[in-house]
Amino acid sequence: MITLQRNEFFEELSSCADRVREVLNRQDYHSRFMPDDLRNSVMMYTLSGGKRLRPAILLWCCGAVGGDPSVALPAAAAVELFHTWTLVHDDIIDRDDRRRGGSTVHEHFHQVAKERHPELSDQEQRHYGVSVAVLAGDVQHGWSISLMTELARKNGIDPAVTLHLIEQLDNKVINLLVSGELLDIQYCQRPLEELSVDDIENMLWKKTSVLYRFCVEAGALIGLNRVDPQNEQVHALVEFSSLCGTAFQLQDDILGVIGNSERTGKPVGNDIREGKRTTLVHYAYADATEEERAVLSGTMGNAEATPQQIERVVEIIQRYDGVERTAERARRYIERARKYLEELPDTKYRALLAAWADYLISRDV
């Protein structure tokens, strides 16, 4: 069986990232975006790194079913952009000021307005930032779809495959993703005890797995160059990605509570201040004393919570093994996911997908 050195995985991941960046850096795209504030806002997260986990599995799934990954490059860049616009809009909704170690788009342009128009009120300056971020996300959404059309227009992929993927992305994926985001907001307004682990994981599945699932379906159908979602390999990859996506999000929730903020680029305690409903909190809440429950309910969702209050919540989560139990769930998802890879031929791409699954729950960023 083909196996990989750990550094081979990272080298391949970084090579995918470079190829996607190259696509997104093409000048004929950039010249589309005017005025300057729009161009800069559209490119902010796009060129600022990120792990590019989505483009990577798309390209590797294309290879895993026997296709040429380079043909799938426009789709790989498209899913990265699709993910990006959802981040830009989510950051507005979650009122997050920091991402990837820098300002979020709306916060950056809040600061731009402050410098450019010191005479305006802070509220006006802030509104300018939100306005630019709404438009930047809209443009990235459009750019993403326009890249998908290149599959047929430039790379020889069957137009029926291309249209099928566009329809999937702008119908199924977007509706589930947005529904997950809205549930996330609504859950934050509901009492902690009302939500089950299933509620939370269903919301996580919508927020994350759905786009991962699209990536593998896109990679596989482009590799096969025919619309064949009932194909056994496609089916195995879809099941694989669905399980991986939830595990990814569970790991994200863990990093949101005990992650190193210098590594993750997000402030400590953000998820707690926002009141994010996670399985970590759920497990702790279920077993906590009345007094501890009061601390959890009082701090979760309190935007003004002090570092001491945040620390107290983290202590309670740790006391009831919220982190370990969530990590254990994530591990079990990845184990089940990896079994599906056995349906695929033994290639370097399959080995990369297995390493990718392991990485999802071992990463610290």
Next chain:
Amino acid sequence: MITLQRNEFFEELSSCADRVREVLNRQDYHSRFMPDDLRNSVMMYTLSGGKRLRPAILLWCCGAVGGDPSVALPAAAAVELFHTWTLVHDDIIDRDDRRRGGSTVHEHFHQVAKERHPELSDQEQRHYGVSVAVLAGDVQHGWSISLMTELARKNGIDPAVTLHLIEQLDNKVINLLVSGELLDIQYCQRPLEELSVDDIENMLWKKTSVLYRFCVEAGALIGLNRVDPQNEQVHALVEFSSLCGTAFQLQDDILGVIGNSERTGKPVGNDIREGKRTTLVHYAYADATEEERAVLSGTMGNAEATPQQIERVVEIIQRYDGVERTAERARRYIERARKYLEELPDTKYRALLAAWADYLISRDV
């Protein structure tokens, strides 16, 4: 030459509106949108009327080049939705509370949050409204593109035509439209005297004509069922729509100042309070006295302007014939536009397009 009775035009327009409404009312679409707040927000403007001017010319252009308009229905519904999501996001950006005689999406869900969670602060309730509206627009954008794919997947249109139109919509149209919207915001922050009529009309062209131009191109290419943008009839229709779009927006600016708010569904003086840069104000400013200029500069963009102050601005605009001069410009655009229709065969559809052009500048809503 085929001519129409005035009521024939309105009957045909209303029949287009009904057919588009029927498409948008299909239950298989509605069941995609969850939870309830999302479904309701997505459907708010979609089913609330509107003039459906865009779907109408798309269908008529399809007929004008000899095609069967009913084949183009998914595209007609798609452009209406595309227009709708830009309205939903623009209303957030312009902080408009009213549209089409009802609440805007973000304001409606601000009120929903107020009723559902009276314990939250007004700021939190308002943020919920904005969040729902951002997501609703995103979903409508996706829905619009997914409808476009039906041209090939269900209606027998060449996939190359379908992909070309999707690429046009999510690349050219969106980039120009968003650039127009951002210029509009930035212009409101600049002194009145800095902007020329050309600056203003270029911004209007981006905000409005670009989507009209897409509608005629889409209708014509679907009617021809081939990608042939150099075709003389397509070219004539594109020029026609580009001129009509600017005239439409000039009429909108007139109604924004002297329109009957019960008819337009928008509060009197909104555009003035927002400081919208229009040719009406431009003409008045150019000829006004120092004292009148101070009134214009002081009131335009003052969100707290009193009805008396608004009235004073309207008086100054009227004194320097801002309305008449803008109306005259709009009339000249429509005259030039109608000449292009002579390139098309003499059909009922051509007569409808001519009546449509006249309607753009005679309408009071």
